Amino acid sequence: MNEPGIIPLIQTRVPQQREPDGTEVHAPAVPSVIRNFLRAKSSGRIADGAFAGVMVLCALSIFAIVVLIVFVLVSDSRLSIHASGWKFFTGQIWDPVSGDFGALPFIYGTVVSSLLAVVMAVPLALAVSIFLLDICPKFLRGPISFLTELLAAIPSVVYGLWGVFVLVPIIRDQVGPVLEKYLGWTGFFVEPNFGVGIFTASVILAIMIFPVISSISRDVMRAVPVNQREAALALGATRWEMIRISVLRNARMGIVGSVILGLGRALGETMAVTMVIGNHPDIVKNLFAPGYTLASVIANEFTEATGDLYLSALIEVGLALFLVTIVVNAVARLLVWAVTRGNTAGAH
Amino acid sequence: MGSLPVRSKGMERLLTLRRSGTDYVVTGVAILSTVVVLVPLVAILGYLIYKGASSLNLAFFTHAPVPVEETGGGMANAIAGSGVILGLASLLGIPLGIGAGVYLAEYARGTWLGAAVRFTADVLNGVPSIVMGIAAYSLIVAKQHHFSGLAGGVALAIMMVPTVARTTEEMLATVPNPVREAALGLGIPKWRTVISVSLRTASPGIITGCMLAFARVAGETAPLLFTAFGNQFWNFNLNQPIAALPLQIFVYAISPYDEWHRLAWAGALVLIVMIMVSVTLVRIFANRGALKGGH
Amino acid sequence: MGVDIRVEDLNAWYGPVHTIKDVSLHIPANHATALIGPSGCGKSTFVRCLNRMHETNPSARAEGTVRMGDLDIYKDATPVEIRRRVGMVFQRPNPFPTMSIYDNVASGLKLNGFRKKRVLDEVVERSLRQAALWDEVKDDLKKKSGASISGGQQQRLCIARALAVDPEVLLMDEPASALDPVSTAKIEDLIFKLKSQYTIVIVTHNMQQAARVAENTGFFLMGKLVEFAPTTKIFTNPSDKRTEDYITGRFG
Numbered sequence: 048m049n050e051p052g053i054i055p056l057i058q059t060r061v062p063q064q065r066e067p068d069g070t071e072v073h074a075p076a077v078p079s080v081i082r083n084f085l086r087a088k089s090s091g092r093i094a095d096g097a098f099a100g101v102m103v104l105c106a107l108s109i110f111a112i113v114v115l116i117v118f119v120l121v122s123d124s125r126l127s128i129h130a131s132g133w134k135f136f137t138g139q140i141w142d143p144v145s146g147d148f149g150a151l152p153f154i155y156g157t158v159v160s161s162l163l164a165v166v167m168a169v170p171l172a173l174a175v176s177i178f179l180l181d182i183c184p185k186f187l188r189g190p191i192s193f194l195t196e197l198l199a200a201i202p203s204v205v206y207g208l209w210g211v212f213v214l215v216p217i218i219r220d221q222v223g224p225v226l227e228k229y230l231g232w233t234g235f236f237v238e239p240n241f242g243v244g245i246f247t248a249s250v251i252l253a254i255m256i257f258p259v260i261s262s263i264s265r266d267v268m269r270a271v272p273v274n275q276r277e278a279a280l281a282l283g284a285t286r287w288e289m290i291r292i293s294v295l296r297n298a299r300m301g302i303v304g305s306v307i308l309g310l311g312r313a314l315g316e317t318m319a320v321t322m323v324i325g326n327h328p329d330i331v332k333n334l335f336a337p338g339y340t341l342a343s344v345i346a347n348e349f350t351e352a353t354g355d356l357y358l359s360a361l362i363e364v365g366l367a368l369f370l371v372t373i374v375v376n377a378v379a380r381l382l383v384w385a386v387t388r389g390n391t392a393g394a395h
Numbered sequence: 396m397g398s399l400p401v402r403s404k405g406m407e408r409l410l411t412l413r414r415s416g417t418d419y420v421v422t423g424v425a426i427l428s429t430v431v432v433l434v435p436l437v438a439i440l441g442y443l444i445y446k447g448a449s450s451l452n453l454a455f456f457t458h459a460p461v462p463v464e465e466t467g468g469g470m471a472n473a474i475a476g477s478g479v480i481l482g483l484a485s486l487l488g489i490p491l492g493i494g495a496g497v498y499l500a501e502y503a504r505g506t507w508l509g510a511a512v513r514f515t516a517d518v519l520n521g522v523p524s525i526v527m528g529i530a531a532y533s534l535i536v537a538k539q540h541h542f543s544g545l546a547g548g549v550a551l552a553i554m555m556v557p558t559v560a561r562t563t564e565e566m567l568a569t570v571p572n573p574v575r576e577a578a579l580g581l582g583i584p585k586w587r588t589v590i591s592v593s594l595r596t597a598s599p600g601i602i603t604g605c606m607l608a609f610a611r612v613a614g615e616t617a618p619l620l621f622t623a624f625g626n627q628f629w630n631f632n633l634n635q636p637i638a639a640l641p642l643q644i645f646v647y648a649i650s651p652y653d654e655w656h657r658l659a660w661a662g663a664l665v666l667i668v669m670i671m672v673s674v675t676l677v678r679i680f681a682n683r684g685a686l687k688g689g690h
Numbered sequence: 691m692g693v694d695i696r697v698e699d700l701n702a703w704y705g706p707v708h709t710i711k712d713v714s715l716h717i718p719a720n721h722a723t724a725l726i727g728p729s730g731c732g733k734s735t736f737v738r739c740l741n742r743m744h745e746t747n748p749s750a751r752a753e754g755t756v757r758m759g760d761l762d763i764y765k766d767a768t769p770v771e772i773r774r775r776v777g778m779v780f781q782r783p784n785p786f787p788t789m790s791i792y793d794n795v796a797s798g799l800k801l802n803g804f805r806k807k808r809v810l811d812e813v814v815e816r817s818l819r820q821a822a823l824w825d826e827v828k829d830d831l832k833k834k835s836g837a838s839i840s841g842g843q844q845q846r847l848c849i850a851r852a853l854a855v856d857p858e859v860l861l862m863d864e865p866a867s868a869l870d871p872v873s874t875a876k877i878e879d880l881i882f883k884l885k886s887q888y889t890i891v892i893v894t895h896n897m898q899q900a901a902r903v904a905e906n907t908g909f910f911l912m913g914k915l916v917e918f919a920p921t922t923k924i925f926t927n928p929s930d931k932r933t934e935d936y937i938t939g940r941f942g
Contacts, residue, residue, distance in 0.1 A: 072819040074691070074856065074887040080809060081799065081856040085775075088802055090768040091584030098586030102502060105494025106512045109560065112553055113515055116526065119533035174428030182425055191429060198436050200674050202614020204641045205663045208648045209439050212446075212656070254435050285418040308521065315523020317617040318645060342525050342617070349529075349621045365529040369522060376521035380514065573784035577848065579746055581798035581855060582774030591801050596788050 116369065124363035126356055135363060141328045141344075143352070148360040150367065152328035156338035157368075160245050160320065161313035163334070164252030169306055171253075172260035177290055180268055192265075199258035207322030210251045215242035215323060218250070223335065240335040241325070248324040248338070252316055256309035263308060263383060267301030268294050270387050304382030311375040315368060317342040341368045440667075447664025450657040455665070460627050460643070466654055470662050472629045476544070476638035479631060480623055481613055483548030488555030489605050493594075495556065496563025496601075501589050513564070516557035527553050528618035536622060544630075544637035547623030551612040558611065562604025566597040606677045610670045616641040640666050692889030693759035693858045694719040695740065700754035702732075702739055704747065709735045711913040713754075717906070722885040724900035724921065725893045727910035728936070733893045734781075736910065737861045740891065741776040742769040758859060774802070777852030777888075779862040783844030785836030785851070791827050794836040794847055798855040813854050821850035822880055842873025849880060853888075860884065862892040866899065878903050897937065901925050909933045 075081070127135065131148050138149020179192055219242030226236040226246075236246075271294050279289040295302070325337020326347055341364050352358040454469045461468030495512065503509025531550035536542055570593050578588040594601070616639075619625075624636040625646060631637075640662055647659035695717040702710035709732045717723045725733040738744040739752050742763065756763045763772045785794050793800065795814045804810065814831070818824040823846040827839065836847055845865060852860060862881070866874040881890060881903045894900050900907050901921055908918040909930075917924060917933045928934045 072816060074820070074853075075816070079856050081804075081813060081854075084799075084804055085582065085802060085855060088774070090770045091586065092768060092770075095584050095586050095770075098589070099502060102494050102498040105491050106498035106503070106508075106560075108491055109495055109512055109516050109519060109556060112556065113519055115534070116522070116530045119530055120526075123533045123537075171428045171432055174425045175432055177421075178425035178429045182422055183429075191433070194433060194436055197440075197671070197674075198432075200610060200614075200670055201439065202616070202641055202666060202670070204614065204616040204645050204648070205443065205667055206439070208644060208659055208663050209442065211648055213438070213442055257432060285414050287418045287421040288414070290421075311521045315521075315525065317523065317525045318641075322645075322649060342523055345525050345529065346617055346620055349532075350624070362529055362533070365526050369526045372522055372526075373518055376518045377514075379521075380517045571784070573780055573782055574786060576743065576746065576780060577784040577786065577851070578797070578801070580741065580743060580773055580778035580780070581801070581851065582770050582772070583798065583801045584770050587801050591797075592786055596786070598788075 120362060120366040120369060124359050124366050126359035127363040130356055131360070131363075135360070136367070139330060143348075143354075143357045143360075146356065148356075150341070150360075150364055152330050153339050153341045153344050153364060154367075155330045156245060156324065156328075157314055157340040157342070159334075160248045160252060160324065160338065160340060161310055163245070163249035164256060164313045165306060165310050167249065167253035168257045168260055168309060172257050172305075172309075173264060173302070175257075175261050176265040176268055177294075180265060180294075181286060181290060192262075195258055195261055198254065199262075203255070203316060203318040204322075206251055206255055206319040210247065210319055210323040214250060215247055218242045218247045227335075234332050235334045237333045237335060241337070243323050243325040243337055244335045245324060245338040246334040248320045248340075249334075251319045251323055252313045255316060255319065256312045259312050260305050260309040263305035264298070264302045267298045267305060267383065267386050270301070271297045298386060300382050301386030304379045304386070307375055307379035307382065311372050311379060314375065315342055315372050317346050321346045341365075443660070443664055443667060446660035450661040451664065452661075455658070455661050459629055460658075463652055463655070468658070470638075470640060470643050470658065470665075472626065473638040473640045473643040473662070474665070476623070476626065476630065477613070477640040479633070479637060480544055480547045480551060480619070480639055481609065483544070483633065484551035484555060484612060485605075485609060486552075487548065488552035488608070489559055491552075492556045492559025492605075492608070493563050493601065495560035496567065497589060497594070499560065499564040500567035501585075501593060513561070516560050520557040520561070523617070524550075524554060524615050525617040525620075527551075528620060528622055531618065531622045539634075541634075542622060542624035542636040544623050544633045544635065547619045547637065547639065548633070550618035550622050551615060554612050554615065554618065555608045558608040559605055562607070563597075563601050566600030566604065567593055569600065570596045603677045606673055610673050610677075613670055613673075614641055614666060616645050691858070691887065692719045692860075695859065695889065695891075696755075696757040697740075698755040698757075700736070700739060700752065700756060702735055702744060702750065702752040704735070704744075705749040709913050710739065710752070713915045715908060715915060715918045717889060717891060719889050720886055721906065722881055722890040722892060722904040724904035724907045725891065725910060726895070726897055726900050726907060726936075727916075729895060731910040732913040733908075733910045734863050737778075737863055737891055737893050740859070740861055741773050741778055743773070743778065745769055774798075774855060775857055776859045776861060777855065777857035779845070779848050779852055779860070779865045781864045782868045783841055783848050785844050785847050787835060787837035789836055790832045791834055791836055791839070791847060792831040795850050795854050797851060814850075817850040817854040818847075820853050820880075820884065821846045822876065822883075823847060823850055840873075842869050842876060845869060845873065845877060846880070849877075853884075857888065859889045859891070862890065864893050864895060867895065874899075897925070909936060911936070 127148060135148060135150055136154065137151055138147065139151050140147040140149045141152060175195065179188055183191065219240055223240040227238055227240065230236045275293040275297055276289055279293040284292060320340055321343035324340060324343060326339050326343060327337040328339045329336060345361050345365055349361050352361055454467050456469060456474070457471050458467065458469035459472040460470065495516070499509050499513055503512065527550045530553070531546045535546040535549060574596060575588060575593060578592040579585065619639050619642050623639050623642065625642045626636045626638040644659050644662040644666065647655040647662070698714050700710055700713045701708070713736060725736065727733050735744060740756060744750040744752060758775065761767060786797060789797060792814055795817050796810050799810060799813065815824060818827065823843060826843060836844065839847065866877045869877065878899060881892060884890060892904065904921050906918065907921040907924045909916045909924065911932055917928060917930045924933065925937060928937060
């Protein structure tokens, strides 16, 4: 059918080669200064290798930092690890004078205050994320998200200062009695309430981790493809149904990740907690009672620790805190990555 | 008609009512939550400005602390000390972080080592600051047998590295690849391309990232407790204990003296104004950069 | 003045994909040579092999011999040295956005460490004149960023930038594909003017363009060089059936 020669090449008339207008500017005569310069110039191989090497070293320094931290924490807490063994994590008595080092009260205080903070912060953070993404009028979106991000910029010690002089009296005189009256029967809110204690620490922590959870869960929700939302709306879903069906369900792993990131932040938060938690190593159900956390015992006692064993025990507390936060953060990062990466891959 | 399951009109309306009702409730809850969140922010900032401003005076910026019985005095030495520690931290942390970010963006795209470094940086970012303090203590203070500004600077530098590295990487990733190819195509060596083309094009974003990292560590107290330690007097020697603004705020806040409480509020206001100003400047700067890059 | 290019048995791979298969050809000096073919046929990869740009992709690999004049570019030199001798213009205009027009043109010299300001001034003016851009930008050489001028001007700026290093060979990878017809005509005029002084290799998917500017044309199909001949012959009397099918638009 397509035998050559039978069908004339209609479209292949060679177009007229146009004569360009304007004057011609000629290339420099050979050999030019520039050519000689560039020929003589080294290929930069050595500089390239050196530069790449330095960049690799910078990158590896991140590994080195982690390894170094692990190394010093382990080696400096060896004394305490040998002396206390596993009892370190189960013992309820922390008495440096008699040489008893049981970190359970700190673990208890850390876990309870952090979980309580997460319980308080998560609903608020998710509600605000939904508000900013789907409800908020455009002109308010910028200022409000900027304000919530400002929360993250306030230093821990300033939260502590505010906690000591503003929040503690409020919890003691206003919030405490109400909670005691209605929830006292649970055993979680029992007088005496001095204002300093686990509950107050949790409130401060909740305020502090709110921006973390809010901003990351917002990123994750935003990563839900628009067509998912549109599909739900096209089926006649109301706004809330659309959010529940398409946004929350698709982003749930990432939201869990953001919550765990917030938890990690709460577990390691030091200054504000130290200033309002009361610093007393007790394990009691009452949330108004003073408590102690892993981070705050280090902050309070490190510079005053007399004796190698005492110091070593405090460093072991730091090691425990380090390992827990590493694990928590690793899990959270993997969850967030799984969601955002999966979505960018799907977008292509 | 008869064979279809028929719902009564009333039922239908009830259902719709309930659905739209839920929608209104949820919307209401979301708005309420936002208000609830904004309350502590406004409360903290408002109270801080009120207390801080009424406690500030010129002496705060010009004098070192005075003993308990005397009134007056300030935190001039702590402001200077913070400057010294933060300067050291930036000097150590920012180049290291930018280097790591350059590696991630320009050399390690799609490699397992890159992924490992990226992941480690993210995890390191979540390590509590007090742990950095212990590490710096064990590495420097314990070896030298005295507290020092050097140890404090190192602790803060370690905290800056992962943040700077990740923002640098993200900003470099926004530089279009054809721009890199243009430079390489001219026979410009890769190292020169990275510095004069990639980094230069991404520089507004990278500067933003560095300032955010700076702002973050500027308010850190925990890692300085047993490294820089604090100092009631003027000191610029990195080998000596050195005062820092957040440390001084902490010490004064938990003290029993009203005069010191006043100084703590003043210090907190100064600290937060310094941080807010840098963050806001960065925002303006970054927005302008984004506009320019949009062309 | 340009040099000729001899390619012998060139093969190239991106990862496991064999993109250039046993290509041999002789590109004469100081002429324009066009490479045509459907998209994905390997013509872009081929020109990137001529200045070793394909090596910027870590998974890319090439085998065979490419000689520029007396120089075997895969044996006798590093990629950086080759690219200093070969100018390249890309599909989309890619001026350095943070540099002024002047710095864009001078970048190939400045970033390689050339410091003589007087010579730089001369080079910038001459290159911009060669690229027919001088009159349009001479007043804001240092005021305007390379990214602030129009797309067609940007592409001519990129040509000026490539000419500033005084290359022997100019590679153009579909230089007009992102431009409007008027800008395209200007670029073609330029190629026409420049080809007596440089060896120009231009990749294009526009057959009319190949016919207008090039003395010789090569037709690529699925990684192979199907036919390489004087342009008039390719377009009026191709010896290969596949070339003819492509030329007449019956390809597919």
